[in-house]
Amino acid sequence: MINRRLINVLNGQTEKTPPIWLMRQAGRYLPEYRATRAQAGDFLSLCYNPDLATEVTLQPIRRFGFDAAILFSDILVIPDGLGRSVRFVQGEGPQLDPISPEEIMDLDPSKVIDHLSPVFEAVGKIRHELPEETTFLGFCGAPWTVATYMIAGHGTPDQAPARLFARKHPEVFEALINCLVEASILYLVKQLQCGADAVQIFDSWAGVLDDALYVTASRDPIARIVAGVRAQIPDAKIIGFPKGAGMRLEDFVSVTGVNAIGLDWTVPLDWARDALQPKVALQGNLDPTLLMSDERHLDEAIDRIMAAWSNGPFIFNLGHGISPQGDINLVHRLIDRVRSYHG
Template sequence: MIETGKGAEATRSALLDVLTRSPAKRRPMWFMRQAGRYLPEYRSVREQAGSFLDLCYNPELAAEVTVQPLRRYDLDAAILFADILVVPHAMGLPLKFAEGEGPVLGTVRSMEDLDRLRPVVGTLEVTQVCRTVALTRGRLSAHLALIGFCGAPWTVASYMVGGGSSDRVMAKVAAYQRQEWFCALIDRLVKESIDYLSAQADAGAQAVQIFDSWAGDLVGTELEDFVIKPLAAIVAGVKARHPTLPVIVFARGVGMAQRRVAAIAGVNAIGVETEFALADLPENIVVQGNLDPIALLAGQDVVAAEVRRICSSVDRQRHIFNLGHGIRLGTDPAVVGAVVEAVRRCDG
């Protein structure tokens, strides 16, 4: 069972305390992509697994890489090791990860394509991910929370339309044109995401995060219809099944529209991109973020100053320290450790 740092003295999760607005003994902290290629121990397991997808669907190995960062760092949560494209893969789209090139995914570009997709409940892919959740939860002590996750409908749909490409032009055109099949795809992804997150909660996830990594692509009514409303529908659906499950929403790049995200009924916290100041959000909102991942490439002195700036801008009882996006390949693990130490110093 994983025990780390001062947090091992506690019996409750600081992360869950802040998410539920209970008094927390310290500022909770975790990092997006905290398990990954910057860690040599991850690379060793990844080589053992064979391919990235083989690692995602091997519960024993996926649980191992999920807990690896907590052996190194005094963090407050593990986040499930998986991928946001598990849902379309479970729905029946072929998926592979080309080394150095990112995902290659089958496409959905018509109502006929959409009709061929299956529900995710009971699929091998979701079953294996949920086994990883259960194994991981059994390896963490009570003060360490386990976060499950999914990709948001807009972000996942953009990959499904583009075949895995990070070029979202085709998806944006379909959104602007209100193509019938595209609107139906968003609705379908809402349903499947609710089922997927609920399955993770049933398996032992104690909080979930919805990643809308490309939310900043859209503005105006498109932002409302294809980002805000689908996020709200997922939160409502998850809360209907798991009323006490904390939900974090990360709508990257939406700027001032973060206030609209925070206003979604049932949201416990919002993840905030680096470019938006946490202090500009209302004080009744729990915020997560938002150290620039690139700052970690600039060295320990830089990140120490940035940590002090961020921590001084927001009360720790409503703040989850994190990055504005995921840890980048090439980041020195020692610098990540320096960030953790700097956050703990800020808390005194």
């Protein structure tokens, strides 16, 4: 029988040594990734080339032996699949044509599956080539986070354009969220059917919302995605990552029904252990800047997290994605220290 330790944790088990993977573990800090991206020509071409997407997904597994691989793609393939123009400009990040209220009403989520067929081909290839014991994670962006880029056309420090849009055009905003919920369900179900073992929903901008918008734009849409995926795949394992949710994390866990909760580095360790870990597996939450820091600070931070969380269901990860300036030697040190830890 195949023993995928990360899936064990998502089933509520405590592993003696917690499984480990890192958000953005296939990325610019790796020289092999930079070479493959140059070969692809541009970022979206890399996402849509099944062979190259497979290659970059596997690169950190070969180098570090992580317990999980995560599909190499981007949260903005959903708006691209909806027919919106998505471009990745070197040094500037993603650029979209800001969507108008009239254009929102014309969106058709059923178009996403055909458009993203190269992604699903990559999913099948990756699962075939991964070591059997390595968990394979698919993912999508949460509706709120994806909507922020569609509305503003780019990222902003606090996503004020999307927050304002939600208040000026509440019915149209609701239609956009509903479309993204439906598209996300289709997308995640297909990833699971093609070979993903579990999926993660990234709500990178959950932390900028007030109470009312948190419920209507972030929590409830994610809960609908979880329910929609499980309506088709009842035992689907799902990780939620509402970055910056803070005091709302308990509510998020209880309402959405996720199997694990991704925690950013601002979440107090003891509080998470006492308030969340009895209900859900924890994932996180090392500050990514520590992988650009020094050995002493990294070791101390790892030991604090391990001491707090390793006696319950726990997946070691970062509190957000690894930076392009991340030090490969410190990544090796991180893995070694987690796997050799004796509390």
